[in-house]
Amino acid sequence: MSLTTTPEHHVPDDGAPTGPTTPPSRPPARQAAREMDNPHQARAVKDILARIVMWSAFALAMVPLVWILWTVASQGVHMLTEATWWTGNQRNINSDDAGGGARHAIEGTLIQAGMTALISIPIGILTAVYLVEYGRGRLAKAISFMVDILSGVPSIVAALFIYAVWVTTFGIDRSGFAVSLSLVLLMIPTIVRSTEEMLKLVPNELREASYALGVPKWVTVVRIVLRTAFSGIVTGILLGLARVMGETAPLLILGPYTKNFQRDLFDGNMATLPTMINQDRGDFALVTAAERMWGAALTLIILVLLLNILGRVVAHYGSVKK
């Protein structure tokens, strides 16, 4: 039987394929004609309406974003142009003194984020690998459910939990490491979920191709599956890390501010950008403190932005090329 459509065969305007075997069940010419004229106009109108709605929604969403960025940037940018901002700390600088550096806070934020990443990346990736590649049945379901619950835990609850375990039960002082632990709780579900998504995107055919070459499963997972999903996984981690870096509740509860350099995660107070902002917000009436606050806020935004950009770059260059 020939599969070509005969020329007189009526193809409905909505493009729904009509099998060559089914006789055209289309009604008489009048209705057909109406369908030919109207849908064109109607669709053009709908198209314009949809465009208007879409662009207004977009503009509306942009307003607060641009507003925030503009406020922070215009108020804070001159702090960032001072060299001491990037090299110094706030030691011996009172609220009504101008200037000082933010390096102690930048370092604190980066060190804590680094420790958080160090702990949560292996746990998160291994959990995702288990869930996607190995997990069947009850245990996998239970773990997946736990990850769901964990991802719904508010950051202050994570912080209080670590406080209860770390400070109240074990009697250890608050410190940068305690902050990192609570951030780990927030970071793990993000990594698990994003890595899971990336692993699921790896076509099953690639796993089968590898098995068919006589490659053991774990080698296939490491060398084929993780490799293929690599850039997606890294991007997910960087975006997750960027989010966690802006968390404030755990810092307020577990990592009190200090004006000094503090690079030791296990040695008490440790400055971070969010706690620096909080500190100077306390003396907001003083121009000197307010300027520092805006400067620290802008610095934090820039750090997060850099991580985001890095994530996009990895996604772009690391993705599978044709």
Place this chain on the structure above:
Amino acid sequence: MAKRIDVTDLNVYYGDFKAVEGVTMTVEPRSVTAFIGPSGCGKSTFLRTLNRMHEVIPGGRVEGKVMLDDQDLYAASMDPVRVRRTVGMVFQRPNPFPTMSIYDNVAAGLRLNGVRGKSTLDGIVEESLKGANLWNEVKDRLGKPGAGLSGGQQQRLCIARAIAVQPQVLLMDEPCSALDPISTLAIEDLINELKTSYTIVIVTHNMQQAARVSDRTAFFNLRATGEPGRLVEIDDTTRIFNNPSQKQTEDYISGRFG
């Protein structure tokens, strides 16, 4: 190198669903055996039991016996990974590893199994690509991504990848169904060359192809949807196409069926 496959009373299941029932057949070494039959009759399913790929699917299990010369593929002591090193497979859709270059794709099976040494690999890669009739087309761009080749070239790349690990048997599940006639011819020629050193089993929906490339043909059928597929008969290809012993086979081949 090539080995004989003896299948006895094989039942294949997906969970509780019996997809293939009671297959007994012998696949001769150094020859091409074609599997034909209507869609859904279990050709792919059965083929995948010959290198223990069936059990990769959750719920997939097998009853019966498959012997590769004197080795029982489903013996408790048999490692499926070792079976798959001996019995290679080419899939319906070309599936080169997208992160790897042409060279790395061909070398993948060896590298992932721990073979090192540039000169060894170089030699095998060249030999395999020549064996798959792809060498001349890619020798100047071995470092380029394998996914950048045309569909027919990708399929030959997958064949090169499969023969690089030097299997004894090569299973091909509709290897030409995604290809144009010219690439199809190239692969058929290749199958003809490969059969001097391998045992080849090929699933195909294309009768002419079965007639062209195979020495023996197995016809599978199923009584009704939901019923398990069965082997109707296996015989020399010329007999199956000219003078089959079963009425069903004749009906199917002459197009009076499905």
